[in-house]
Amino acid sequence: MQDNSKNYTGPLIIIGLLFFVFGFVTWVNGTLISFFKKAFDLSNANSYLVTFAFFISYTVMAIPSSVVLKKVGFKKGMSIGLAIMAIGTFIFVPAAKAESYPLFLAGLFTIGIGLTLLQTASNPYATILGPRESAAQRISILGIANKTAGIISQKVFGGILLAGSVAGVAISPKAELEKVITPYLILTGVLIALAVLIQLTKGLPEVSEEQDGNDASTSAKASVFQFPNLVLGLIALFCYVGVEVIAGDSIISYGISLGFSTEEASQFGTYTLWLMMLGYILGIVLIPKYVSQQTWLKLSSIFGIIITIFALVTTGFTSVLCIAVLGLANAIMWPAIWPLAIDGLGKYTKVGSAWLIMMIAGGAILPYLYGILSDSLKSSQTAYAIMIPLYAFVLYFAMFGYKKKSW
Incomplete structure (x- = not known):
């Protein structure tokens, strides 16, 4: 205790x-x-x-x-x-x-x-x-x-x-x-x-390790990958980190590509972070008293898809602002995905957590793919379409994936 x-x-x-x-x-x-x-x-x-x-x-x-x-x-x-x-x-x-x-x-x-x-x-x-x-x-x-x-x-x-x-x-x-x-x-x-x-x-x-669970349902599993909610959670976390890094780290270059000066564009990244902070504050106030983490994750994913579409069809500063607003969509995804992914892992919780940390690789691979798309399409704006399927997978996990307990 x-x-x-x-x-x-x-x-x-x-x-x-x-x-x-x-x-x-x-x-x-x-x-x-x-x-x-x-x-x-x-x-x-x-x-x-x-x-x-x-x-x-x-x-x-x-x-x-x-x-x-x-x-x-x-x-x-x-x-x-x-x-x-x-x-x-x-x-x-x-x-x-x-x-x-x-x-x-x-x-x-x-x-x-x-x-x-x-x-x-x-x-x-x-x-x-x-x-x-x-x-x-x-x-x-x-x-x-x-x-x-x-x-x-x-x-x-x-x-x-x-x-x-x-x-x-x-x-x-x-x-x-x-x-x-x-x-x-x-x-x-x-x-x-x-x-x-x-x-x-x-x-x-000093942090002491807790006892791992070892109930009948987990001892019957031979591998951490026999937990569908973890495997789907790994993919969801990979997607989430990817969209967070794309939205946060591409916005300055995107602003410059639209003709804004480097001095003006250098401030755009702070807009994303201010909106992420707003998301954290809303999370502190609203979760779980008024809305569950699963519901928040669903709403955030839908909001991310809608705002990405707006970023694709608008122009100039409005489009830049849409990318910044994605900070609000992304804010609570990490703490919402994590507990749903490791739920019921028992003795596999530690190794499952290590795999989840590894999914931060989404921040390495997906922005690089965004950069490749930007070059091949010759449009940093059109390349943002890569985020729609990523948000869609997080939405799938929030609605159905986390409930899946067997393949």
Whole structure:
């Protein structure tokens, strides 16, 4: 039993700070896509290697991360994750000096490795630091910290990296790339300081593994893939992460492709994040008192399809705004899909959770496919049609897939 009389304020502030770091590092990718596209004169597809390199690390590292955490513990694992992220951010310095896009991608992949370890370690604290019945509220509040950091990072890095690209102002590629050196050196220092802070924090408890269920229904299963709700949930989560990253990280490049200046377009990503924050707030207020998570997931999927269609048929800033509004549709999908996917897994819950983390690969593969479509169709707008079948699958899972208990 958890001792609810404990004061978890200090540890929760630390975890909130870590979620802030997640958001700051993750949501700057939209700015980097536009920045590298211009600096290296990349195609749409190649510019989305930014998200590919960053998010594919989740697939590569999800299971190894759980092995590392078993050996070193969650607290030390978080410090190691921050240290690996610091190595990744530091790689940006020699990458800028060498004018090497592959080296930048290596830095992003390294940041992703550290972030995978950090997230695998820190997410359980949202559940154990306080009463279990209020865990959903804590997760939503941490989500708000994450998106607030994303808004700040896009404003800060957008102002630094995308400045000076006004018509008539010529900047050499070398000078463009050197813009990353100072902010990424500062970020490296912050990550190292946080790694030390986590290690020195006394009030952060160690996470203990819970007993796995082993009822008759689960012991009769020979594999985690004999649970249809998990398999369909894996696909749904893959689709959801894909549409979230496409909506959040393509909007700046999309704005530029429509003729907006880089300074104007650099702010568009913050609109998506503000609307995601609104979604979190609505979730805190409405779920489960007024609407169930399943119903919210259904409504969000339908809303995503409708808004995507509007983005395809409208023009100019209206179309950009539609892409931003997808942030509202995407906000509560993660916490809604996750419990439905692992329901009834019993002793397979941990391995099922590891597979779900691996589905963050949707943020690597689907934006890259969006980039390929943008190039082949010669239209970033038409390429957004890729999101309609993705939302449609999430809708199928919300209506029927999660109920399926046997093949």
